[in-house]
Amino acid sequence: MPRSTGTAVARGPDLAPQTTGGLSVHESSWGRFGKLLHQHQLSFTPVRQTVRPRRNIYVRGEVSEHTCVVCEGWACRVARLLDGRRQILSLLLPGDLFSAMSPFQQSLDFYVEAITEVRYAAIKNSELRAKLSDAPVLLDSFMELCAAEANDAYQRLIDLGQRLAEERIALLILQLMERLERRGLVHDQSFEFPLRQLQIADAVGLTPVHVSRVMSLLRNSGLIEIQSGILRILDLPKLRRIGGQR
């Protein structure tokens, strides 16, 4: 029975200092989903809310009529086992939907937790569904989103099933950089990196202790560097080689 996940237990939902609605959805940082809406000239007036780090944004099984998008900050989908083990299913960056299929689902089968302070918007499923069945082209783009989400899950499956600790962590970092790059959040191979090692551990299926060792190794080999929450990649080719990306 490995990996008790220590103290990172949920603190219950907490829609803290909620904020205003009414803004348009077209913000560059909204990434893929924002772009989708923009391309199709769609605009919603979503409800917005803010959640503090480490709190639940969504509780598994909770019935909801809304589809949520992260506007700002990092969050994650997480599954819990009965004995306390946790698995982070994916990290959510600005522009990511809590779930691509969510417009068609009553509830989701995982929790969503804030990693940093998170601002997110909720859009009515009924509206969304209406527009989707109206415009076949929109539906196509949307299904692309679903497919991307599924493929991402499969990518991670390969990680956990076949790769060693080093490879997993190298890939986690590399893939994060790619995703942040698309959002213009990477400068000079460095970017904000708010993950605690316990969270990395839960994401890659390792122990926090082991994550610490591997991270030290990557640091001491001069591959990466972390300073006050900023991760900088010092040797991209070597990191890629470790990650098995040719």
Next chain:
Amino acid sequence: MPRSTGTAVARGPDLAPQTTGGLSVHESSWGRFGKLLHQHQLSFTPVRQTVRPRRNIYVRGEVSEHTCVVCEGWACRVARLLDGRRQILSLLLPGDLFSAMSPFQQSLDFYVEAITEVRYAAIKNSELRAKLSDAPVLLDSFMELCAAEANDAYQRLIDLGQRLAEERIALLILQLMERLERRGLVHDQSFEFPLRQLQIADAVGLTPVHVSRVMSLLRNSGLIEIQSGILRILDLPKLRRIGGQR
């Protein structure tokens, strides 16, 4: 670098003794997707083909205008790493689509391999898409399928990330039984089990050798029994307990 996967390398696509088309899609064994079509009074005249065990049915990246359903036999989605490691992403039983998102995709990001002799049908994506955007209710059912597929991937993510060898294998067996039960293919807690240990290994992210040990253990503890390709569960509660299902 763990887990070279031995000799189970692909033998190239092979649409062997192909057969006739023209039958209606409404067969009980078609499971979820068949039911979907039936409920919505849809019928296609899909092309049918047969593939021998161990052969590729679909090669990653291959452009296709068709969505395929397994009609008979077992298949699997598999991903390959450059160094030969393999990960079985999911097992496909009769009624399963190669990919739920496939009607909207040009190509898929994994291989599909036959495990037993497989008969499958291919349906034109354009037809399917047309019907889907015609009938919102149908779209809903369809999205349910997508969601189920994604959730399944997440379930397996939890397995590989958090569970020990015993648990993974116990769950593999249990979940297979559930799926086969829905298709009426389980009698008296026993069902056909065509998986080689190498395939189990690739599915649960372990070595064939270790799979052998764990299977022996399950057998010697009187939990399961395998005879000439038939697996029988002898102690369901205990197997469930190992699998962490309460």
Next chain:
DNA sequence: CGTCACCTTGAAATTAGTCAATGGACGTGG
């Protein structure tokens, strides 16, 4: 100044992987 949450490190214990040899089942050709 104490607490808390997090990271680091060492040593020992476990789990799973590797290597290598053996044996059974099955099919094929002589």
Next chain:
DNA sequence: CCACGTCCATTGACTAATTTCAAGGTGACG
């Protein structure tokens, strides 16, 4: 019918990867 080859499963001995346990150390913060 037998010899041979192939594919799988099994087992033992050994090694490697990762976890567990435990003890310190740091920095933020009230």
